[in-house]
Amino acid sequence: MTSIYDFKVKTINGTETTLEPYKGKVLLIVNVASKCGFTPQYNGLEALYQKYKESGLVVLGFPSNQFGSQEPGTEEEIQNFCRVNFGVTFPMFSKIKVNGENTHPLYAYLKSELPGFLGTESIKWNFTKFLIDKNGKVIQRFGSATKPKEIEKEIKSLL
Incomplete structure (x- = not known):
């Protein structure tokens, strides 16, 4: 791969696609789950998306069932859950x-570009966030406990 x-x-x-449609945008890539203690972060992610989408921010949600089986549903169930419970309109993926x-x-690429704590590449839990600039460079990695509102300043600086 030459770029993100x-x-x-x-x-x-x-639908199979690439991230090409998001070229020139600031991206916040998040591994998400519906039955996690951090699931309420969908509210904050959607709020950031609504506030800054016209300025070039796109939040991209990637469900994963790897942490405590907290995303057991089908894609349709995940999509409905996110829409009904959190009003999610940002792009979601399989x-x-x-x-x-x-x-x-x-995710192999994201982790290699920006390892986590003590250089470990593994994702520790749901709602780990990667901030990507308009040129596709991985700028920052935020752990699950970092609320979306707490990274607004970094997002604004890239827009």
């Missing part, structure tokens, strides 16, 4: 693995 925009991903509706042997190539 080349990775193949599947939308939550099953379930992926973010760790282990079958890690999605996008």
Whole structure:
């Protein structure tokens, strides 16, 4: 892969695409789950998206069932849950693995570009966030406990 925009991903509706449509945008890529203590962060992610989408921010949600089986549903169930409970309108994608042997190539890339605490590449839990600038560079990684509102300043500086 030459850039983040080349990775193949599947939308939550099953359409294969790449991240190319988001070129020139600031991206916040998040591994999400519906039955997690951090699930209320969907509210904050949607708020950031609504506030800054016209300025060039796109939040991208990638469900993963790797942490405590907290995303057991089908893509349709995930989409309905997010829409009904949190009013999510930002792009959502099909379930992926973010760790282990079958890690999605996008997440392998994100983790290699910006390792976590003490240089570890693994994702520790749901709602780990990667901030990508308009040129596709991985700028910052935020852990699950970091609320979306807490990274607004970093997002604004990239817009």
